[in-house]
Amino acid sequence: MHxxxxxxxxxxxxxxxxxxxxxxxxxxxxxxxxLDEVKIPFLGIVAAFIFAAQMLNFPIAGGTSxxxxxxxxxxxxxxxxxxxxVMVVVLLVQGxxxxxxxxxxxxxxxxxxxIIAGLLSYYLLALNKGLLSRLMGEKKALLVxxxxxxxxxxxxxxxxxxxxxxxxxxxxxxxxLPAMAGVHAxxxxxxxxxxxxxxxxxxxxxxxxxxxxHFKPEMLGTVTxxxx
Amino acid sequence: xxxxxxxxxxxxxxxxxxFFGLALLVATLLAVFISPYASKSPDGLDRFAETHKxxxxxxxxEEYRPVYKGSPFSDYTVGGVKNEKVSTGLSGLxxxxxxxxxxxxxxxxxxxxxxxxxxxxAPDAT
Numbered sequence: 123m124h125x126x127x128x129x130x131x132x133x134x135x136x137x138x139x140x141x142x143x144x145x146x147x148x149x150x151x152x153x154x155x156x157l158d159e160v161k162i163p164f165l166g167i168v169a170a171f172i173f174a175a176q177m178l179n180f181p182i183a184g185g186t187s188x189x190x191x192x193x194x195x196x197x198x199x200x201x202x203x204x205x206x207x208v209m210v211v212v213l214l215v216q217g218x219x220x221x222x223x224x225x226x227x228x229x230x231x232x233x234x235x236x237i238i239a240g241l242l243s244y245y246l247l248a249l250n251k252g253l254l255s256r257l258m259g260e261k262k263a264l265l266v267x268x269x270x271x272x273x274x275x276x277x278x279x280x281x282x283x284x285x286x287x288x289x290x291x292x293x294x295x296x297x298x299l300p301a302m303a304g305v306h307a308x309x310x311x312x313x314x315x316x317x318x319x320x321x322x323x324x325x326x327x328x329x330x331x332x333x334x335x336h337f338k339p340e341m342l343g344t345v346t347x348x349x350x
Numbered sequence: 351x352x353x354x355x356x357x358x359x360x361x362x363x364x365x366x367x368x369f370f371g372l373a374l375l376v377a378t379l380l381a382v383f384i385s386p387y388a389s390k391s392p393d394g395l396d397r398f399a400e401t402h403k404x405x406x407x408x409x410x411x412e413e414y415r416p417v418y419k420g421s422p423f424s425d426y427t428v429g430g431v432k433n434e435k436v437s438t439g440l441s442g443l444x445x446x447x448x449x450x451x452x453x454x455x456x457x458x459x460x461x462x463x464x465x466x467x468x469x470x471x472a473p474d475a476t
Contacts, residue, residue, distance in 0.1 A: 123395040128414025154464030157457050160366065166454030167373050173449040174381035177426065177442055179389040186397040187389035204457075211453045219448060220441070221421035280394060292407035298398070305394040328369050 127224030139229030188309030193240035243275035280306035381442030386435035
């Protein structure tokens with residue numbers, strides 16, 4: 123759902139440049155003491171993986187395709203602000219080097235795919251993950267949350283895109299919102315599947331790398347001190 | 351947190367680097383060998399714009415030319431490579447290299463500026 127140049131008017135893309143620019147500055151400030159020897163290379167690798175995954179358009183009905191966004195997964199793996207910065211890097215590279223997403227619409231694309239599909243969706247996930255964890259254990263709760271919120275992230279981001287088209291006067295909201303949200307409700311299923319698979323693989327191989335998972339070394343088989 | 355390159359590449363971290371290497375390999379394989387076979391159909395937004403291309407809003411958008419035309423791999427192709435699949439795969443390879451370098455580079459810059467600031471405020475911290 124990368125918006126090209128020309129779809130949005132000046133007031134819309136200008137405002138969203140401001141919002142996304144401000145959020146990026148805040149994210150840089152937030153993560154400066156959180157990046158360590160492990161997170162620095164991991165951030166680059168997550169960015170590369172999301173770039174690659176976004177190239178893989180999968181067909182859905184009616185001669186339309188969808189592709190992975192990955193913002194929520196990036197936030198779950200690295201932490202919300204690091205995940206947001208991953209999306210900034212991916213969208214910037216796509217816009218500058220691949221003409222994917224217009225340079226005037228970069229702020230809007232960062233808003234939709236970084237702030238809405240990333241930060242907002244992550245904090246919604248964080249809100250009820252605790253409750254789910256008590257019901258089914260943390261690992262399962264995280265995977266179920268990743269599935270649902272990955273889907274929601276794509277639907278919310280596409281809805282934001284529809285609102286931006288409406289504010290720009292390109293297309294009335296009554297036409298844009300149901301069309302965009304409807305198609306992306308289907309594309310979101312692919313997002314959920316990829317998100318769960320990748321999250322499950324990382325949880326299995328290196329649970330310590332998943333920021334949203336409260337990994338403790340004793341989970342690796344050693345019995346904790348408490349004996350009934 | 352200060353970045354200690356000795357700690358970063360210690361033997362203890364060997365399995366971590368194996369995992370990172372494997373993840374990067376998967377990303378590269380996807381971008382180079384799978385992406386040429388991805389669906390060529392327009393995505394959700396492009397399909398919507400195409401369906402409504404006769405509307406006044408999208409007709410105006412059609413006239414609009416991109417401000418920035420410097421993309422070397424426009425539409426995921428490499429200029430001069432005739433084979434479409436090779437061209438897409440090659441652009442994917444460049445993309446993976448660029449994102450991993452930009453991503454890691456940005457993270458390093460932020461971390462170094464963070465640790466320098468910390469050292470200044472607490473000089474006796476080791």
